[in-house]
Amino acid sequence: MSGEGSKAAVGSIAHVGIAAKYNFLNYFRARRFYVMLTIILIIAGLLTALVGYYRPPGFVDGGALGFYGAGWGSFASIVVVLSAAFFGGDAISGEFQNRTGYFLVPNPIRRSAIYVGKWLAALAASTIILGIFALAMLANGLFYFPGSIPWEFAESFAFAWLYLVAAMSLAFAFSSLFKNSSISVLMSVILLLFVFSVIDTVSSLVAGVEPWFSLTYGAGIVSNILSVPYPAAKTVTPLGPGGRFTVVSYNATVPEGLLILSVYIVVMAVLGLVLFERKEFTS
Amino acid sequence: MPPSIEAQQLTKRYGQFTALSGLDLNIHGTKCVGFLGPNGAGKTTTMKILTGLIRASKGTALINGVDVASDKKTALASCATLIETPEIYPSLTPKEALSMLCEIRGVPRQDRNKRIDDALARVKMSEWADKKVGGFSKGMKQRVNVASTLLSDPEVIILDEPSSGLDPRGMSEVRDIVMSLRDRLVFMSSHLLAEVTEVCQEVALIDHGKLLVYDTIENVTAKFSGGGGAVEVGFAGNVDEQLRARVSKLPGVTSTTKSNDRHLLLKYDTAVLTQDKLLESVAGLKAGAITFSQASGLEDAYLSLIKETL
Incomplete structure (x- = not known):
């Protein structure tokens, strides 16, 4: 009766690959991929046009490193945040709200395999977007500074990708927390674009505490690595008559930044996975 | 070993509300069992626990003797499911969606296309095989969902209102499909008593999260x-x-x-x-x-x- 003999046991790693493959296919064909691509191309296009027309000194007078610092260094983080929110923000909550989880979950596959597979698919789609933006910046850089690609740009790209991994983990954790896709996407964007920045500012300026607990503080290494010299870890600037007030600003060193990003990657990935494992498909 | 579905003291609470209250149900062998009860009786809750979509507050759910909560992967290895009306990733075609399930279930590569084609033919969706699911009507999606239960030659099939969203012709076709699966263990919930009478040999009736009766349709009819x-x-x-x-x-x-x-x-x-x-x-x-x-x-x-x- 049963065709059990004709079926092979599938391991969890293979299941991760299957989930990643079909989710990537779904991402790649979905409208949101092309919306994201359009946003990136608009940003790159505007930068190209503005730099070409106005030739701002910040871009063209500081050498190749200055050019990449002003272009890539300023916008890579925005691309990372938008990609993470677009592809990761509703990756898990969508399984509940759109009821696609009812098709996939009641099968002989662990939830962890689905989670990791979806995470890899979202990361792959986001990496393509980040890669296209990097190529656009590189093309501009080579136009203005032919034959000169600073090594720091490669480092910055690697850090941006690591930031993308961390942001994706955070977006997935939020996606696992909520059942509503819009809320989870919105929360990811608000948190990554605004809340962390506010925390960084308040922590440094008001409390005078290094915001070592903030993801965006750690991600500062993406642009800092393109500055020569590398910004000081702590800067105290006197303000007011006689220097009565001081403004303290912090910059993560590369090892600090890497550590912060790594901790976020691990903690948020585990948190999201635990939440997804425990979440119930209730109507 | 004959296929089996067992619920042992299955209890599910949502805050103060008890959806299932110590449900005991043991179904063994190849047959079609109708699962009946009014709205809110606990039918879908039972099926969701059996398929790992939710966890029981207390008690155990077993498929082919394997605890779903502790080893869902093994428990569902030979169990096909259709719970409520699932949605399929909208950018995938039925062929791709079913291929994903074939891969998850370990259907050999050389058999996949034939099984997918056969399953889609049985639910009359062959001509839509390569169109994106996102543009399908609810009934068409439900046909693909029904096809998904036919792919891997399962021993146990759990169907939660499989005719939901289908037109009368589709309902009749699903009835025929379910009847053709009676050489396996089919556990099917439905509000359509005529459908259950036509396709099932046995019936389990629950209300307020408790089993009222489980017997052959003839015995239940004669007794009650x-x-x-x-x-x-x-x-x-x-x-x-x-x-x-x-x-x-x-x-x-x-x-x-x-x-x-x-x-x-x-x-x-x-x-x-x-x-x-x-x-x-x-x-x-x-x-x-x-x-x-x-x-x-x-x-x-x-x-x-x-x-x-x-």
Whole structure:
């Protein structure tokens, strides 16, 4: 009766690959991929046009490193945040709200395999977007500074990708927390674009505490690595008559930044996975 | 070992609300079992626990002897499921969506295309095989969902209202498919008692999260339908009170209920009257009776059991 003999046991790693493959296919064909691509191309296009027309000194007078610092260094983080929110923000909550989880979950596959597979698919789609933006910046850089690609740009790209991994983990954790896709996407964007920045500012300026607990503080290494010299870890600037007030600003060193990003990657990935494992498909 | 589904003291609470209350149900062997109960009785909750979509607050759910909560992957290895009306990733085609399930379930690569083509042909979706699911109607999606249960030759099939969202033709086709699967263990919830009577051999009835009865349809009908027979008579014109009174006065008729404008449900005492005699009597009224069909005893049993627990 049963065709059990004709079926092979599938391991969890293979299941991760299957989930990643079909989710990537779904991402790649979905409208949101092309919306994201359009946003990136608009940003790159505007930068190209503005730099070409106005030739701002910040871009063209500081050498190749200055050019990449002003272009890539300023916008890579925005691309990372938008990609993470677009592809990761509703990756898990969508399984509940759109009821696609009812098709996939009641099968002989662990939830962890689905989670990791979806995470890899979202990361792959986001990496393509980040890669296209990097190529656009590189093309501009080579136009203005032919034959000169600073090594720091490669480092910055690697850090941006690591930031993308961390942001994706955070977006997935939020996606696992909520059942509503819009809320989870919105929360990811608000948190990554605004809340962390506010925390960084308040922590440094008001409390005078290094915001070592903030993801965006750690991600500062993406642009800092393109500055020569590398910004000081702590800067105290006197303000007011006689220097009565001081403004303290912090910059993560590369090892600090890497550590912060790594901790976020691990903690948020585990948190999201635990939440997804425990979440119930209730109507 | 025959396929099996077991619920042992299965309990599910949502805050103060108890959806399942110590449900015990043991189903063994190849057959089709209907799972009945009113809205909120706990049918879908039971099926969701059996398929790992939710966790039981207490108790154990086993498929083929394997605890779903502790080893869902093994428990569902030979179990196909259709819970509520799942959605498929909108950018995928039915072929791709079913291919994903084939891969997850370990169907050999060389068999996949044939199984997918066969499954789609059985639900009459072959011509849509390469179109994106995002543009499908609810009924078309449900056909693909039904196809998904046919892919991997499962021993156990759990179906939660499989006809939901389908047109009458689709419902009939799903009934035929389910009937063809009776060489496996099919556990199917439905609100359509006629459907259950037609395709299932056994029935489990729950209410308020508790099992009321689990037996063959014949036994349940005999025990709980209140005895006697029931037929539905269709008339050419509308059934008014005068006509209903005339039919009620026929010898052996114990009750009459207007099921719609042109149909009367008649219950009769089988000790006094046979069905053919009743037909003669009704025809003798010359009131325009044009159809005469046996009513489902399951409905009577269902109403009797549910009423008792209200």
